[in-house]
Amino acid sequence: MATPETDAIIPFEVLYHTERSWLHTWLRRSLGCSQQAADLAQDTFVRLLVRNQPISAQAPRALLARIARGLVVDHWRRDALQRAYLQALAQLPETSYPSPEVRHEALQCLERIAQLLDGLKPAVREAFLLYQLAGLSHGQIAAQLGVSSRTIERHVASALMHCYRVCFE
Template identity: 80%
Template sequence: MSLHETDSIVSLDNLYGTHRGWLLGWLRRSLGCSQHAADLVQDTFLRLLVRDQPISARAPRALLVRIARGLVVDHWRRDALERAYLDALVQMPEASHPSPEVRHEALQCLERIAQLLDGLKPAVREAFLLYQLGDLSHVQVAQQLGVSSRTVERHVASALLHCYKACFETPQ
């Protein structure tokens, strides 16, 4: 965000003191849980702290909402992943259940994968997942999606490149 010469900036302390209560109420209504809302309020202000950029006083609530919405989406995605993972565990024999540490690591990996795939177009993501997880060939994926095999090859290559860049390139 670039500030125009006429824009004033607000300190993080001032923003926190002025808008923390409002943000907490907004998140509490969105999530239906006071504890999660309080956590996300802190995470929102932490994001502002670590981004180390001036904060415009022109629309501070819009900035807070934009950051908080992203955190809410992340929260819901984590929650859905955890439920799906725990549902899958229920299907396994109890003797095969992983330790709590392994479960935690697996959930973190699943969350990272979900974040990587979020940046893909839906058609690319679907082709990639069918190919990688569905154990289908390019031709089988193409038939299922109603596209050409060459399109599936491009989608899979695009998804792999996207994931590679997200994992190994440093932000500029």
């Protein structure tokens, strides 16, 4: 049976003013940077506001932490992608460096691809990347990964369907 406590709703403004400092501190411990923590705390509240759903008074910190944890993972993924991209650029002669606009666009594309592939199981993701990026056939991938060609066909099809669903949801 629901009780008044479990049915209680917190107004967004009240939650923001009462939990902003706690969330910032929690994020600062995870990130080690007060500015990044402030940015992600703000992004957490924006996500909560945009979802436009009532906020239960039962466990507001758990909700904030769940949203913030996802943003931290996204932040680390973007940071790792950026480092890898910059390392790859460092291998090029300076005259071949793309413009800042092209670098920015490339990083955005890499981030979107990483988001698309994020929901895939590791074996499915690996098969898909070998098929799409390395241009290997199903048979070649199967031999490399030690599974049947039919398994690779299913992995690639599954990855394509996943990407399609993510793009068109």
